[in-house]
Amino acid sequence: MIYHFTWPPFIVFCLFVGAVLAISFHFGNKAKSAKGYYAAHGQIHWFVNGIAFAGDYLSAASFLGICGMIAFYGYDGFLYSIGYLAGWIVALFVIAEPLKRLGKFTFADALDKKFNSPGIKLAAAISTLIVSIFYLIPQMVGAGALVKPLLGFPEYVGVVLVGVVVVFIVVTAGMVSTTYVQFIKGSLLVIFCLLLTVMILNRGLTTRAAAGAHEFRTVPLAEVLAAPGAQALAPDGEWSGRTGEAFPPYVRVKNADGSVTTWRKPSRDATSVVETQTLAKINGVSFVNGLPHGTGKGERDLFPVGQVSKLPDGQTSTGPLGPLQYLSTLQNSEVILWPSEDVKSADGTKTTVYYPKPTTGSAIMVPGGSPTFAGVSPKYKKPDATLKKIDFLSLMLALFCGTASLPHILIRYYTVKDQAAARKSTVVGIAAIGFFYVLTLFLGLGAMTSGAIDLTNNAMSAPLLARTFGPMLFAVISAIAFTTVLGTVSGLILAASGAVAHDLMTNFFRLAMSDHDKVRAGKIVAVIVGVIAIVLGIAFKEMNPTFLVGWAFNVAASANLPALVMLLFWKRTTKQGITAAITVGLISSLAWLLLSGPAYTSVYHLDPKNALAPFSQPGIVTIPLGFLVLVVVSLMTRPQEPAENRAFEVIPSAA
Amino acid sequence: MKSDNTPGAGAGNEGVGLPRNARLGLGLFLLYLLIYAGFVALNAFAADTMGKSVAAFGGVNLAILYGMGLIIAAFALACVYMALCTDAPEAGGEEGGR
Numbered sequence: 089m090i091y092h093f094t095w096p097p098f099i100v101f102c103l104f105v106g107a108v109l110a111i112s113f114h115f116g117n118k119a120k121s122a123k124g125y126y127a128a129h130g131q132i133h134w135f136v137n138g139i140a141f142a143g144d145y146l147s148a149a150s151f152l153g154i155c156g157m158i159a160f161y162g163y164d165g166f167l168y169s170i171g172y173l174a175g176w177i178v179a180l181f182v183i184a185e186p187l188k189r190l191g192k193f194t195f196a197d198a199l200d201k202k203f204n205s206p207g208i209k210l211a212a213a214i215s216t217l218i219v220s221i222f223y224l225i226p227q228m229v230g231a232g233a234l235v236k237p238l239l240g241f242p243e244y245v246g247v248v249l250v251g252v253v254v255v256f257i258v259v260t261a262g263m264v265s266t267t268y269v270q271f272i273k274g275s276l277l278v279i280f281c282l283l284l285t286v287m288i289l290n291r292g293l294t295t296r297a298a299a300g301a302h303e304f305r306t307v308p309l310a311e312v313l314a315a316p317g318a319q320a321l322a323p324d325g326e327w328s329g330r331t332g333e334a335f336p337p338y339v340r341v342k343n344a345d346g347s348v349t350t351w352r353k354p355s356r357d358a359t360s361v362v363e364t365q366t367l368a369k370i371n372g373v374s375f376v377n378g379l380p381h382g383t384g385k386g387e388r389d390l391f392p393v394g395q396v397s398k399l400p401d402g403q404t405s406t407g408p409l410g411p412l413q414y415l416s417t418l419q420n421s422e423v424i425l426w427p428s429e430d431v432k433s434a435d436g437t438k439t440t441v442y443y444p445k446p447t448t449g450s451a452i453m454v455p456g457g458s459p460t461f462a463g464v465s466p467k468y469k470k471p472d473a474t475l476k477k478i479d480f481l482s483l484m485l486a487l488f489c490g491t492a493s494l495p496h497i498l499i500r501y502y503t504v505k506d507q508a509a510a511r512k513s514t515v516v517g518i519a520a521i522g523f524f525y526v527l528t529l530f531l532g533l534g535a536m537t538s539g540a541i542d543l544t545n546n547a548m549s550a551p552l553l554a555r556t557f558g559p560m561l562f563a564v565i566s567a568i569a570f571t572t573v574l575g576t577v578s579g580l581i582l583a584a585s586g587a588v589a590h591d592l593m594t595n596f597f598r599l600a601m602s603d604h605d606k607v608r609a610g611k612i613v614a615v616i617v618g619v620i621a622i623v624l625g626i627a628f629k630e631m632n633p634t635f636l637v638g639w640a641f642n643v644a645a646s647a648n649l650p651a652l653v654m655l656l657f658w659k660r661t662t663k664q665g666i667t668a669a670i671t672v673g674l675i676s677s678l679a680w681l682l683l684s685g686p687a688y689t690s691v692y693h694l695d696p697k698n699a700l701a702p703f704s705q706p707g708i709v710t711i712p713l714g715f716l717v718l719v720v721v722s723l724m725t726r727p728q729e730p731a732e733n734r735a736f737e738v739i740p741s742a743a
Numbered sequence: 744m745k746s747d748n749t750p751g752a753g754a755g756n757e758g759v760g761l762p763r764n765a766r767l768g769l770g771l772f773l774l775y776l777l778i779y780a781g782f783v784a785l786n787a788f789a790a791d792t793m794g795k796s797v798a799a800f801g802g803v804n805l806a807i808l809y810g811m812g813l814i815i816a817a818f819a820l821a822c823v824y825m826a827l828c829t830d831a832p833e834a835g836g837e838e839g840g841r
Binding site: 163166167169170173174176177178180181182185186412413415416419420450453454455456464465466477480481484488508511512514515518519522525526529656657 | 764765768769771772775776779782783786787788790791793794796800801802803804806807810811813814815817818820821822824825828
């Protein structure tokens, strides 16, 4: 869809960014010491820290990606919500207290506290850097994708804007300003999503189309062909049928005004055909329904979609609904979803056809609706069904284990004063994040039935849903989405800055630095990482943010979790074991991801069938591998004095 | 319950310094892991079962209820943990670092 610049979102956006910068200035003079810069002096109140956890964690991928996935495919997006939240259980019950007790500024500190080993410092710092940068890319890409419709700028402007603002936040006051930015962002996100959910429930469900919505027709084929000036196009290339297809479903008709309407036959013997929308790219120019993509004369834009087609008991409008009632009503309704298919002509032009597919609510509210998770559906009968199921298990495992291994989350434990505060702030974080994820289900389903969906950009579903309630809400939700990016990116840059300045420069290379130098080094690193993030954000702008976030979780869980958990619960863990586990986890998961089908498709533009990795998510293999390597290497490098070690083997029992 | 959580010298201690809290955490973690694994397994191997509607909750299906249940369970267990944890006296040694 084409978006035009409007003033209200721009003004709200400027207010938000202005407020965020003002906070940074306010705290600017408080971060002179290293402890201030990296850990906000350990003086953050647990409640503020808890909400800041939410602000840190709920990234653009959570908010925009999950809502978009639910809006397009139904329940599958909610699976991400649950996986992301469940990971906090690992953080709270297993990691939080010991990490707080052992560490100082970074999680490498905690790993290394017992051993004081250069190998651990180096491995942990590199893993922190790689995970943070992996996680930064989708955030930057998300920022670019947001700024385009919001302010009408090209993507790179958004990426540069985020980069500059975030570096500014981090450099002025480090963890102090980052915490307050995340606190404000986390509160706003939860409050406004709640408001939006209340409005969705209050509006209820209706089969009436929004005013001015395009009506997609179902008409007899004969009538289509007999229309004045209509001319059927010869089916060339895949238009005449694709392998494995029972019948060629599409009939293309050139209309009197020069546009081409593609009609779809729902079954072989159907006499009526349904209207679809098409998008094709020829020499870099986009064409919609055969005309140039645009909103001017002689141009076409894709129509927004998303409509309930049938409600239970033949109602046309339900009026306000309660939360459970909303879900059960939708379950007994029928919604028009818009799957897409690519068709290649004889000349190689690829056309994406979006076609309406009336789908029962009961099919929308179960797993397996999206291409990502199609393999879990009992209807999926292809030979790779088992691999697809393993892939699903692997992703759910990586999400579960990944949260507690993300460096930008772990550093937040050092901003509170003690372990009790660490615990309390995690509980507040879980409450805020869990509540938000419940809301994503309603936001996604609300968008699905709002008539406002942009078929080319599912990440815009939540802001476009807000627009159906008025331009001001659109402005506010978009600006919040943008601050969402700011909050998460500043946390990531700070984590990366700590890894380089504290773990590498101070602890590994043992550069003699005063406290003041350490802060300065951290700030310089923050600027450099910011520049790298900007460059990568522009380079990867075609990639799907949710997908990249999945990568970061896999790498974080494979590299960091085995080391963290075993250090805490297995007394024979040695420094070599930890170093080896981090290194092997990092390399194996990265290699697997780079050799997986999705990387072949979207990074190298190769046929995913040739991918070397059997399925796309490595977690189910590489996380256990990390544990195995740690155990084997630790046993091989047992220190000489077994008597002393054995004393610690037995977990002290209750007195 | 005062004697079991003062692990020798304050600074630089061994992993399981607070056995009571750590054991409590581990127990709750395993409980949640079980509930989560059940959910993931149902999704992967019995997606049909997930579509069954549950009359007690206005006909909402199991997929939604189990999912919401996991979110609520996370919060409930977190509260239980917070209530039962003993507060260690602050081990002052963190400040000095190295």
